[in-house]
Amino acid sequence: MNAKLITRGGYNQLKEEHDYLWQKKRPEITKIVSWAASLGDRSENADYTQNKRLLRQIDRRIRYLRKRLFDLTIVDYSPQQDGHVFFGAWVEIENEQGDIKRFRIVGSDEIYERKDYISIDSPMAKALLKKQVDDEVEVSTPDGIKLWFINLIRYSQVDAETSIKNNH
Incomplete structure (x- = not known):
């Protein structure tokens, strides 16, 4: 069956996670990556490397949530x-x-x-x-x-x- 069903509460939680990642977390990490990149040599810059990896994870999750939220069918109580x-x-x-x-x-x-x-x-x-x-x-x-x-x-x-x- 592999249903793409979700309760309204579950949908709202996924939407909140998406909005948090997109509007708050991603801009914070982007600032850190930009700052760390401005310091010069990136190969030995732990701030840059670690936060760039985190940014990729956030972007991956945002892409997943956008696609998943579009595919889901909300089932309300009747x-x-x-x-x-x-x-x-x-x-x-x-x-x-x-x-x-x-x-x-x-x-x-x-x-x-x-x-x-x-x-x-x-x-x-x-x-x-x-x-x-x-x-x-x-x-x-x-x-x-x-x-x-x-x-x-x-x-x-x-x-x-x-x-x-x-x-x-």
């Missing part, structure tokens, strides 16, 4: 989703041993540095899609098929409010 697992849902599941997991199903760009988010492309998310509370879900894992029960499905209040604002 009241029609209530009661079923869809993109953006917070889900609580439990197995027969009583182990409980809680997470949100989001796009692949949103899962980094978040232990409570899973990608829409993951086997767990794919198995949960369109299911309801009390449904039994079989998830294929490297250790075999695992059985989970859906305890709770909810959509964030922030998502609901954002969707209402964007649709009016």
